[in-house]
Amino acid sequence: MLTFGAVIKQNAIKYKNKPAVIFQDSIKTYDELNIRANKIANAFLNRGYQKGDKVAVMLKNHAAFVEVMAGLSKIGVVIVPINYRLVGPEVEYILQNSESRGFIISTEYENIVRTVLSRLPQLDTILLVNDASNEHMADYESFLASGNETEPDIVVDEKDTFYLGYTSGTTGKPKGVIISHRSRILTGMAAAYEFKIGESDVHLVAGPIYHAAPWIFLVMQLIVGGTLVIHESFNPEQVLKDIERYKITNTFMAPTMYNFLINTKEEIKTKQDISSMRVLISAGSPLPTQTKLDILDFFKDVDLHEFYGSTESAITLNIKPSDIRRKERSVGHPFPLVECLILNEEKQPVAKGEVGELYFKAPYLLDGYYNNPDADAASFYNGYFTVGDMAMQDEDGFFYIVDRKKDMLISGGVNIYPREIEEVLYSHPGVLDVAVIGVPDPVWGESVKAIVVPREGANLTEETIIEFCEGKLAGYKKPKSVDFVDELPRNPSGKILKTVLRDSYSNNKNGIFKIN
DSSP: OOOHHHHHHHHHHHTTTSEEEEETTEEEEHHHHHHHHHHHHHHHHHTTOOTTOEEEEEOSSOHHHHHHHHHHHHHTOEEEEOOTTOOHHHHHHHHHHHTOSEEEEEGGGHHHHHHHGGGOTTOOEEEEETSOOOSSOEEHHHHHHTSOSSOOOOOOOTTSEEEEEEOOOTTSSOOEEEEEHHHHHHHHHHHHHHHTOOTTOEEEEOSOTTSHHHHHHHHHHHHTTOEEEEOSSOOHHHHHHHHHHHTOOEEEEOHHHHHHHHTSOHHHHTTSOOTTOOEEEEOSSOOOHHHHHHHHHHSTTOEEEEEEEETTTEEEEEEOTTTTTTSTTOOBEEOTTOEEEEEOTTSOBOOTTOOEEEEEEOTTSOSEETTOHHHHHHHEETTEEOOSEEEEEOTTSOEEEEEEGGGOEEETTEEEOHHHHHHHHHTSTTEEEEEEEEEEETTTEEEEEEEEEEOTTOOOOHHHHHHHTBTTBOGGGSOSEEEEOSOOOBOTTSOBOHHHHHHHHHHOTTOSSOOO
């Protein structure tokens, strides 16, 4: 059966005493992980939980996250991972929208729960990880101890819902994405095949587990019987130390994390032995060409993959190490069992080299949006699905994500895709981070603005940035204005919040992020 609970049960027999999860120097073997998963599952059954009930989880990365994933999946209870950076009203919306009955948190989010508790009468079980019980919340370990170790006698089908993953909500209210066990187990199996991951591998969980990509690769490594090293939050120096300490062989990180890693001070970077690392995977936003080259220069002989995907679609396209240098800015070919189409506004296929909207179908797709038929209607077409990204395909069959449809700007009636401009600016030695947006222009409708985070010690001006684009971009694509900031607004998955940037320049011509 293609369920996560079945995987953990089988591997507890197959890899009984092998480390499954390492977190903060504590090791859980596959057998121990399975026992704790059973206890969590039975504790919730004792509370009257049934298949289809929802339990939300709002934690930084923690071994308990994996136990909960395994335990609840054994009884068909649906997990609702929540972004731990959200605030009260945002958390309340997801708990309400998902109809969550249980909530697992750590102490730092206790005040958020207290502020929303009176408006969420359906919450009957709130567990605190790493803290004692109080009048409203039970201690996670005590709750776990109340369940027995036997395998739950609940039939869970592979088509049952594994979890509800909420989108980042950069363009409106977050949408609940219904993900089945079958979808994510098949994704993990195909990922192990595509990225050549096996039982001897050690995977670093560096990104937040609530996000789709770290979740997928966590599942992938446990499916094949490898070991997870979980970091509570991302710290470049700790990443380098633990690569040496645990002989980590593969990891997934978002581009901004790679950027921080390769820009760590040289004396720190060169201190650790990172030769065990053999597979690096990136996604979440485009990996700038210069960052790719820096990664390959730092991690010798590593296989670097960059994939394109989403919460809804898992992994859709992937460019392999053999192509990553020669096919600049490409996201490669379709992931195994994925079919892709690029369609115009009339839903007709476009010619090679032309830009259109990317549609795809695969066994990894969502089952739909939770209680949101309008979103379903807007995203599905003839069995294919889209998240609204614009793409093109070259004569060799390689795909390129040109930009988000909503990020495209129109200046003087011409479509301009910010990603192309950002690629050029990232190659400037003084640019650490950059976002390009369209801002209102009385003559052209929109004009190109670059918002730049300079590297430490760089002496950048608006003129030098614009001049740098000379001969690299057509005149109409060159930035007409440049602002310099300390940092760009990002969501926890590393995506730049261009909606926030555009709004700031619409409401205030100087922008709310500009350095004084």
